[in-house]
Amino acid sequence: MKAVIPAAGLGTRFLPATKAQPKEMLPVFNKPTIQYVVEEAVASGIDDILIITGKGKRSIEDHFDRSFELEFFLKNSGKIDHLVEIEAISNMADIYYVRQKEQKGLGDAIRCAKKHVDGDPFAVLLGDTITQNSTPCTQRLLEIHEKYQSSAIAIERVPREKIERYGIIKGHEVEKSVYHIEDMVEKPSLNEAPSDLAITGRYILQPEIFDHLEQVSPGVGGEIQLTDAMRLLDDIYGYVFPGRIYDIGTTVEWLKSSLDMALEDPQVGHELREYLKKIIQ
Ligand code: G1P
Numbered sequence: 001m002k003a004v005i006p007a008a009g010l011g012t013r014f015l016p017a018t019k020a021q022p023k024e025m026l027p028v029f030n031k032p033t034i035q036y037v038v039e040e041a042v043a044s045g046i047d048d049i050l051i052i053t054g055k056g057k058r059s060i061e062d063h064f065d066r067s068f069e070l071e072f073f074l075k076n077s078g079k080i081d082h083l084v085e086i087e088a089i090s091n092m093a094d095i096y097y098v099r100q101k102e103q104k105g106l107g108d109a110i111r112c113a114k115k116h117v118d119g120d121p122f123a124v125l126l127g128d129t130i131t132q133n134s135t136p137c138t139q140r141l142l143e144i145h146e147k148y149q150s151s152a153i154a155i156e157r158v159p160r161e162k163i164e165r166y167g168i169i170k171g172h173e174v175e176k177s178v179y180h181i182e183d184m185v186e187k188p189s190l191n192e193a194p195s196d197l198a199i200t201g202r203y204i205l206q207p208e209i210f211d212h213l214e215q216v217s218p219g220v221g222g223e224i225q226l227t228d229a230m231r232l233l234d235d236i237y238g239y240v241f242p243g244r245i246y247d248i249g250t251t252v253e254w255l256k257s258s259l260d261m262a263l264e265d266p267q268v269g270h271e272l273r274e275y276l277k278k279i280i281q
Contacts, residue, residue, distance in 0.1 A: 001048075001142065001204075002117055003041040006109040007034060007127030008054035008100040013249050022057045023249055024127040029261035033248050034060060036130045038092060044139035046123060047093040050116045052109045054100045061097055066090045105223025107213050114210045121145065124226075126201035130257055133243025137202045141239055144178060145204040150235035154202035155179065156245055163193045167227035169238050170194035179238040186227035187220045197238065199227065200245050206233060 011018030017026065024034040034051075041049055053060055067086065074083040096116060100109045110124065123138050131137040137154050144152040155169055167186045171179035183194060203226075212229035219225040230236060246257035259276075263269050 001046055001121065001123060003046045003049045003123040003125055003138070004052065004110065004113040004117065005034065005037055005041070005049060005125050005127045006052045006100075006106060007057060007060060008052050008103070008109050009128070009249070010103060011128075011249060014251060014254070020056070022053075022060055024057075025059050025063065026248060026254060028130060028246070028248060028254065028257045029265065032063060033130060034127050035063070035089065037125050037127055038064070038095070040131060040136045040138055041123065041125055042093050043136045044123070044142060046138070048096075049093050050096045050098060050113050051127070052100050052112050053097055054103070057099075064090060064092070064095050103223075105218070105221070105225055107216065107224035107226040107229050110205075110226055111210065111213045111224070117207060117210075119207050121151075121204060121206050124203040124205060128247060128249045129201035130246045130248060131200075131202060131241060131243055132245075133241065137239075137241050137243065137245075138204075140241070141202055141204045144237055144239050148235065148237050150237060151206050151209070151230070151233050152204045152237045152239060153181075153230070154200045154241040154245075155197045155238040156200045156241055157196050158198040160190060160196065163188065163190055163196060163198070166198035166200075167225075168193045168195060169197050169199065171197070171238055174237075177240040177242070179240070181236045181238050184227050184231055186225045197240070199238075200241060201247070202241070203230075205230070208233060 007024040011023030014023050025032045038049060070086060071083060098112050100112050125138060141152045164187055167184055168188050169181045170183040171181040174180045209229055212232040216228040219228045246253045248254040248257055262272050
């Protein structure tokens with residue numbers, strides 16, 4: 001199985017931070033966001049990863065490349081822990097890149113993966129979304145894909161005021177936390193939303209999706225929407241992911257993700273907790 005990580009968006013919700021750096025490279029605690037995403041794919045057993053980039057995203061490639069100068073410096077100065085960590089980043093997986101040439105939406109970005117995926121089912125992990133759970137979200141989706149021999153996507157319940165930001169599904173539960181999806185709609189108004197179950201940025205897709213992506217017309221925002229193409233798949237299941245999900249494209253979610261991870265860190269967690277207690281009083 002191969003994974004595709006779309007990371008081509010402009011990050012307009014996070015300007016000016018994203019003016020000259022990709023949102024996927026914004027650090028969450030001590031790592032760039034996209035490193036968590038690649039680590040999830042690897043932890044789920046996937047080591048062939050295609051990242052869909054675009055203009056201004058070169059630092060993503062640099063991050064997963066070797067840095068001989070840095071490695072030399074760390075070795076010579078005896079910073080072996082850092083050296084091991086830095087080398088591990090470039091050895092994690094086989095990472096390939098393709099550029100989306102115009103901002104035509106998530107569906108169009110996925111279309112750029114067609115040749116690399118080469119007719120097999122594949123995983124999609126949005127490059128600006130971090131999930132956390134003892135069993136990685138993508139691993140669980142792979143199990144569901146295997147069991148039902150069909151596409152599988154992660155979903156979560158969202159509060160009413162957030163519904164308009166997501167793709168929303170209509171479906172019925174077939175086993176605990178697994179829904180058979182009957183329909184879905186991208187960024188519906190509250191009235192049109194068929195449920196409060198939102199698509200959350202992790203997918204296993206059957207290769208037929210590429211034919212459907214050719215068929216759909218531009219949807220919400222004039223963009224080719226992945227959700228519109230997924231509606232045309234024969235069968236698709238939704239898994240209510242029980243872990244934490246952060247869409248770091250929004251400032252508040254990004255702050256929450258950094259705080260949560262820093263609070264769990266054995267080195268800085270205690271100090272941060274004390275600081276937060278003090279400023280919240
Ligand atoms: C995309 C998808 C949407 C999904 C969301 C999750 O939207 O189009 O269906 O619910 O990711 O974050 P975007 O956030 O790119 O607008």
